[in-house]
Amino acid sequence: MSPTWSEDEIKNRLREYLCREIIKDEGISLQDDDPLLSGGLIDSFSLVYIAVFIEREFGVRIPDTELSVETMDTINAMSARIGRERP
Amino acid sequence: MALSSSMFFAFAAFVLLLHYSLPKKWQNPLLLLASYGFYIGLSPQFAAVLAVMTAVNYACALWIDRNRRRSRSRLWAGIAFNVAALVFFKAGSLFLPDLLALFQRLGLPAPSPGMRIVLPVGFSFYVLQALSYLVDVERRQAPACARPVDFALYLAYFPKLTAGPIERAQRFIPQLAVPRTAGQIDLERSAGLIFLGLLRKIVIADLLLQSIPAKAFRAPGEFSPLELAAWLVAYAVGVYNDFCGYTDLARGVSGLFGIGLSRNFNLPFFSRNFTELWNRWHMTLCFWIRDYVYFPISRALVRRGDRFGRGVNLFLPPVAAAMASGLWHGFSAKFIAWGALMGLLLIAERLASQLRPARPISAIPVWKRSLSVLKLWLLAGLLALLSAAEPGPALAFFSRLFSSAPWRWPNSRVFLVILPSAWLDTCQLRSGDELFFLRWPLLWRAVFLALAGGAIFLFSRSGIPAPYIYQGF
Structure with missing residues (x-):
């Protein structure tokens, strides 16, 4: 992944994408620890879109077996998973 | 054995x-x-x-x-x-x-x-x-x-x-x-799972499944719509307790050997839609199909990044996943019909979710959530029915269910057995722990274990336990 991304930038890019493309409501206020899957805001089938976005945007490939509530339930969790691939 | x-x-x-x-x-x-x-x-x-x-x-x-x-x-x-x-x-x-x-x-x-x-x-x-x-x-x-x-x-x-x-x-x-x-063994939790498994299997599932007349699915014309509705719910709740009970028992026994096994059910009757049900019913199979069938197909389509990929992604992965699930259950017309119907329901939900912004569960009124659950129960009943009968009798069952035939009250024993299942699930939901009774004060725990243990003992003496339905797959 590009080393120029700070943690806050990653979270903001994720938030922007989730609101616009997945939740389809740009006016929604999404916090870093809001439960997305368990809170009913996204369904498990949307995880592939998010995974491909993360792949393109941050260069991190999240395997299919990790696309679950443990890794993808909050913006914090997604950001932490992206951060694991940092050098 | x-x-x-x-x-x-x-x-x-x-x-x-x-x-x-x-x-x-x-x-x-x-x-x-x-x-x-x-x-x-x-x-x-x-x-x-x-x-x-x-x-x-x-x-x-x-x-x-x-x-x-x-x-x-x-x-x-x-x-x-x-x-x-x-x-x-x-x-x-x-x-x-x-x-x-x-x-x-x-x-x-x-x-x-x-x-x-x-x-x-x-x-x-x-x-x-x-x-x-x-x-x-x-x-x-x-x-x-x-x-x-x-x-x-x-x-x-x-x-x-x-x-x-x-x-x-x-x-x-x-x-x-x-x-x-x-x-190192967590004896309390392992024994608790074994106890819960026996309760679900012997006291709930066996009684419920035995209470359904053999002709209910083969000759539905002989029953009133209300009776058929009761058998439908009884069958879905019976299958759930049979399989959930089996998994709890397997996990409990395995826990005694110090080896953890995965959970297979997460309160499926509280799901609001089929996509959620997919994540709560027979979870280890559904997650397997999701990870090795749905996600790889969907990822390949989304990666194309064009309208074709996005369009096909709305229907191909759900159909492939649902058909894989149907064929895994059996190579017969009823399971193919079951898979096709499941796929159509998942597609309908995906299309609906594209048309309106998502809202968190907490923002949806309780009455609306209850309606979703009722709708899901009806559809889950249809799916359960399709897994039990061939498509022809299943359709006859449903046309009779919604007919204006005279209403006859079903055997009330069915409701008496469904109630403990609903109570167990509600306790698990409220406590956030499948072994909710382990958190109770000692006296309440003793009363529950004595009553439920007595019921298990009583019903287990009534004969050889019925074989688990899922062992047939």
Whole structure:
């Protein structure tokens, strides 16, 4: 992944994408620890879109077996998973 | 030997005693021996098939790992072998007459005309474990297991052998690498799971399923719509308690050996839609299909980044996943219809979600959530019905259900048995812990255990426990 991304930038890019493309409501206020899957805001089938976005945007490939509530339930969790691939 | 039988408990207690008496290095070989002993007790032929499947998959994973440049083609060879075996055992009996005729035409020594192909108990479950293991080794998400005993135990481990849960190698095999001592066991939770499993199976599932008249699904015209509605709910709740009870028992027994197994149900009757139900019912199968069928197809389509990919992604992955689930349950018209219907429902939900912004659960009024649950129950009943009857009688059942035929009140015993199931699920939801009664004060816990234990004792004396439905898959 590009080393120029700070943690806050990653979270903001994720938030922007989730609101616009997945939740389809740009006016929604999404916090870093809001439960997305368990809170009913996204369904498990949307995880592939998010995974491909993360792949393109941050260069991190999240395997299919990790696309679950443990890794993808909050913006914090997604950001932490992206951060694991940092050098 | 059903998991809820006294014979199984005597067998498990004997193995448990040996497990903690023998030196640690003999624990895994002992469990493997016990697992094969258990399986040979069901059928020596089943055990022979399991041994062949184990040997081929063990060798195949090492073969994949040995040459990374050819790993993909070797993986496909392994997948082809497992899928061919699955199709042979699941659908072989359909093609057997043609096969015998072919032998005759070619003048070859034909097998006996009375020959049958029998699906080994648990085959559909352990073949999925073998497939996910090969895929994960190829993707470097799991190491190729070098110890043959550990790999053989991954497929054969007796608490999960006959009907899952479908475990992943990354979670199961590392647990075998550490020696297990009696002091490390969470006895309270393991015993709690066994207790809950017996309660769900003997007191709820068996009673509910036995209370449904045999003719209800075959000749629905003889019953009133209200009776049919009651049998439909009874069947769905009965199947749920039967399988959930089996999984709780398997997890509890396995916990006594210090090996954790995955949860298979997460309060499915509180789902608000089918996509959610997919994540709460038979979770280890649904997650397997999601990870190895749905996600790879969907990812490939989304990666295209064009309108075609996005459009096809709305319907191809749900249909492929639902059909895979249907065919896994059985190669017959009813399961194909079941899969097709499930796929259509998932597509309908995906399309609906594209048209409106998502809202958190907490922002949806309770009455609206309750309506969603009711709608889901009706559709879940239809799916359960399709799995029990052929499409023709199932449609006759539904046309009678919504007819204006005179209403007759069903046997109230059905509702009396559904209530404890609803109460258990509600307690689990409110407490956030499947073993909610372990959090209660001692007195309340003792009252609950005495009452429920008394019911288990009473109903278990009424005869041999009915076989678990999912062992038939």
